[in-house]
Amino acid sequence: MVSINKIRTAIRIKFALPDASGRTQSKIVGIPHNTMIRLSARLDRAAITHEIAEELTDSELMVKLYPSIVHNNRSKRAPNIEHIMTELTKPRGKGTTKAVLYLEYVAEDPKTAMSRSHFYRNINKVLKRSKLVMKQLHAAGEAVFIDYAGYQVFYRKSNKKVWVKVFVAVLGASKKVFAWATYGEKTVHWIDGMTRMFEDFGGVPEVVAMDNAKALVTKPGLIPIFTKNVESLEEHYGCFMDTSRPRSPQDKSHAELGVKFVTQRILVPMMRNHTFFSLEEINDYLTKEIAVLNNTPFQGLPISRNDLFEKNEKTVLNPLPTTPYQMVVDWLRQKVLPNYCNPPIESE
Incomplete structure (x- = not known):
């Protein structure tokens, strides 16, 4: 979807240069030619002129141009991020994958569930923002x-x-x-x-x-x-x-x-x-x-x-040993006899 700033620029160019071709308008706005044609058609269907667009807020303008998309995004149910993060960091073999988490999420209420790509996108955004993971997740206790x-x-x-x-x-x-x-x-x-x-x-x-x-x-x-x-x-x-x-x-x-x-x-x-x-x-x-x-x-x-x-x-985590670790401060080297027996200890 085009950003709101690009949309407002396209509206101004469309009505400031009505005789210019779609390719010329798209180059000025900085968006692809096909995007400019589709946006122009949406403006015509919604009967939005430059004067009307100036009176609308960003949210109101987006609702008029993309009513189905905005409505669908607002009606989707947000996933339980805390539960998902807990499952992803469980020990290896005991946690749940993203695919299974998505199936569980959809099973709760399919009508209000996000699409798979939208679900993954939300999870990845949270992971990136929270600095919880880098390149890979480590299993608990690993x-x-x-x-x-x-x-x-x-x-x-x-x-x-x-x-x-x-x-x-x-x-x-x-x-x-x-x-x-x-x-x-x-x-x-x-x-x-x-x-x-x-x-x-x-x-x-x-x-x-x-x-x-x-x-x-x-x-x-x-x-x-x-x-x-x-x-x-x-x-x-x-x-x-x-x-x-x-x-x-x-x-x-x-x-x-x-x-x-x-x-x-x-x-x-x-x-x-x-x-x-x-x-x-x-x-x-x-x-x-x-x-x-x-x-x-x-x-x-x-x-x-x-x-x-x-x-x-x-x-x-593996249990701690019963005795504390003691530093080795000295090493003793002792030669062994040819018969692999320790040398006899001389008695006093």
């Missing part, structure tokens, strides 16, 4: 994406600034966010962030997706080689550690977007408006603000990250 924010924060100690880094994690399905400040990005800090992340979520996702940080990865590639502590963490929590391709941040786009949200909505305002005197104060503030962010509804939706997490993702 993956968590982790990264460190590039924006650093600090606290004051003896009139000096002590700079710290912020660890950020985002669940793939519900988009629930976790953030924690550490003194750096060494292996001990990454593992501290991940263990606290698992405790905050109350479970362990199947995959932990990360970049190729030197503190985590010894050798990147299709089958990366992790550091000893990361391998031990993977075994302890029973999850799978996965890395993105080198120089391909889009592979962990959820983490990149989560870092953007945390930086813009929390880190920048907190450093502008607050002064901190310890790392504990920073983490207390982060915990409160992250809770607010997770409870804030998505744009255009009456549902939040925590709502999706509680409905779909919390119950499908």
Whole structure:
């Protein structure tokens, strides 16, 4: 359908240049030739002149030109967006596809139901506007994406600034966010962030997706080689550690977007408006603000990250191990005898 501004321009050109051909008029208006002919015919059938069009509002003019289309669009029943988003983010194999959701929607009342294309168009608009998904939907409990924010924060100690880094994690399905400040990005800090992340979520996702940080990865590639502590963490929590391709941040786009949200909505305002005197104060503030962010509804939706997490993702996460993970700080290499027996222990 032609925009209302193009329609008003076409009406002015039609009556200002009545002797001009349809092709000439369409070129001036900036619409296809056939569209100009059909619009001119609608104006003649509705007996709308330039003077009448000027007195009508945009809505009134559209009703006169396209009465059947406007009436049909207004009489169509809007789908239940909250229910649809909940179904699309359920665990793999337990959710419902868009096609089935549309059939259920039509079955409620076929007379007031949208067409399939109109239904899909409305759903896709909501998905795009709410930033709920990017290129694909992740099943509940499938993956968590982790990264460190590039924006650093600090606290004051003896009139000096002590700079710290912020660890950020985002669940793939519900988009629930976790953030924690550490003194750096060494292996001990990454593992501290991940263990606290698992405790905050109350479970362990199947995959932990990360970049190729030197503190985590010894050798990147299709089958990366992790550091000893990361391998031990993977075994302890029973999850799978996965890395993105080198120089391909889009592979962990959820983490990149989560870092953007945390930086813009929390880190920048907190450093502008607050002064901190310890790392504990920073983490207390982060915990409160992250809770607010997770409870804030998505744009255009009456549902939040925590709502999706509680409905779909919390119950499908793998359980936490009974004992906490302990960092490996020392490795002992011991040669084995040729007969594959341990050397005898000398008694005192």
